[in-house]
Amino acid sequence: MVTIENLNKFYEIDGQKQYVLNDIKLNIQKGECVILKGVSGSGKTTLLSIIAGLDKPSSGKVLVNGEPISKLPDMHLSAFRAEKIGIVFQNFNLLDGVSLLDNAIVPLVAAKVGLKEAKQKALNALKVANIEHKANKTPSELSGGEKQRGAIARALVANPNLILCDEPTANLDIANSLSFIQTLKELHHMGKTIIVATHDSLFEELDFKHRVVEISQGLLVDS
Numbered sequence: 001m002v003t004i005e006n007l008n009k010f011y012e013i014d015g016q017k018q019y020v021l022n023d024i025k026l027n028i029q030k031g032e033c034v035i036l037k038g039v040s041g042s043g044k045t046t047l048l049s050i051i052a053g054l055d056k057p058s059s060g061k062v063l064v065n066g067e068p069i070s071k072l073p074d075m076h077l078s079a080f081r082a083e084k085i086g087i088v089f090q091n092f093n094l095l096d097g098v099s100l101l102d103n104a105i106v107p108l109v110a111a112k113v114g115l116k117e118a119k120q121k122a123l124n125a126l127k128v129a130n131i132e133h134k135a136n137k138t139p140s141e142l143s144g145g146e147k148q149r150g151a152i153a154r155a156l157v158a159n160p161n162l163i164l165c166d167e168p169t170a171n172l173d174i175a176n177s178l179s180f181i182q183t184l185k186e187l188h189h190m191g192k193t194i195i196v197a198t199h200d201s202l203f204e205e206l207d208f209k210h211r212v213v214e215i216s217q218g219l220l221v222d223s
């Protein structure tokens with residue numbers, strides 16, 4: 001589902017190459033749940049961004065569903081991402097001043113789905129994320145946990161096979177974090193491929209099948 005081959009990412013600072021990701025090799029099978037664990041600054045967000053095609057590698061290759069996402073032209077990339085990849089960000093990244101329903105519709109615009117069908121799908125996704133009763137509320141009218149559910153709905157709306165979560169519980173209290181983990185479990189049972197970047201210790205005791213991959217200073221740690 002996700003194949004990462006000899007991936008490097010560096011920034012040139014004062015003519016010096018600073019490696020953020022160093023020769024990453026990783027294979028993630030369809031239906032796997034991978035917990036990408038590492039302290040702040042270890043490279044988690046950079047790796048997820050490259051898998052999502054939001055950032056480009058310096059060298060190496062990333063395949064998603066057999067497609068070399070790191071090499072797709074931007075024009076195809078946004079449609080590909082909208083259909084195949086759902087992303088849940090640390091700070092939710094919802095559009096303010098726009099209802100949760102409209103927020104959930106956004107990926108379908110990139111996927112060129114008609115408005116009526118898009119609305120239906122968005123309502124459905126809000127239902128799966130357990131937040132359809134707040135469909136007409138804007139993010140500023142919602143709690144952190146509710147915004148998180150809105151973000152999950154947006155990630156699910158196009159029925160993607162791959163779901164990427166970046167520190168999804170960083171802004172949640174324990175109850176909402178546990179509820180997020182429950183949602184993750186349901187998505188896992190639905191057969192979704194999931195990657196969660198986190199340093200939250202709650203993910204150390206998941207009661208469903210998963211694989212922990214540790215990253216330290218841009219290197220994958222052998223386990």
Ligand SMILES: Nc1ncnc2c1ncn2[C@@H]1O[C@H](COP(=O)(O)OP(=O)(O)O)[C@@H](O)[C@H]1O
Binds near residue numbers: 020038043044045046
């Ligand atoms: N645009 C950039 N220019 C230079 N360094 C960057 C840039 N973006 C990220 N970094 C560096 O890359 C490293 C990894 O960052 P990140 O992937 O955000 O880590 P994590 O998500 O694990 O906290 C950090 O040391 C960070 O300072």
Ligand SMILES: [Mg+2]
Binds near residue numbers: 044045046166167
């Ligand atoms: Mg990060």
